[in-house]
Amino acid sequence: MLQLTGDGSHTLYSEHYGVTYHSHFGATTESMHVFINAGLRFKAAVQNHVDVLETGFGTGLNAFLTWVEAERRNLGVRYLGLEIQPISAQQAAEFNYADLLGEPLRKQDFLQLHTLSWGERHTLSNNFVFEKKLLPIQEFHAKEAFDVVYFDAFSPQSQPELWTQEVFANMYDALRPEGILVTYCAQGEFKRTLKKVGFSVERVQGPPGKREMTRAWKNLS
DSSP: OEEEOTTSOEEEEETTTTEESSOTTOHHHHHIIIIIIIIIHHHHTTOSEEEEEEEOOTTSHHHHHHHHHHHHHTOEEEEEEEESSOOOHHHHTTOOHHHHTTOGGGHHHHHHHHHSOTTSOEEOSSSEEEEEEEOOGGGOOOSSOEEEEEEOOSOTTTOGGGSSHHHHHHHHHHEEEEEEEEESOOOHHHHHHHHHTTEEEEEEEOSTTOSEEEEEEEOOO
């Protein structure tokens, strides 16, 4: 079910999990704060190419924001999104993200993220290479292939199977040294799990409606 959030942008309500895909305080505002500002831009300040892994492709908002940011900054991005319950193209066509970002001519670009084939790499521009996989987070394995992980699964209460030590050990392995994981979650048990697998954990001011969020670093050693 499509819903409006506090900043005028859309989100979806998941009947299965009983929660919305994005914060009701503002879907676009939250994604910009957590994933673009604290994640992509943070790494783009020191490198001109960023490899991004997103766990929870969902509405495609984070991928679209990343694509727009890559074009505006002339930043090279390779993006991989994981998902097991994709939304339909019909649902995606209803979202108002392109208009709210001042990019009304890019509505088709946003929709394309949902209609492109799964399991294949697509060069969408000189700055943005995109792939999405129908694969559970628990089954994803990579070795030092990414600079940033957008961890955007539903909450630990809704999807506890995705917030385990095993999953975050895989995320740690997937990151290059000095790579970062960013997420809206700031629960104490979650942060202790990150530290157990080797991450250094940093508290970052949260988006509207949340006091803080989490940025975790993969150590050099």
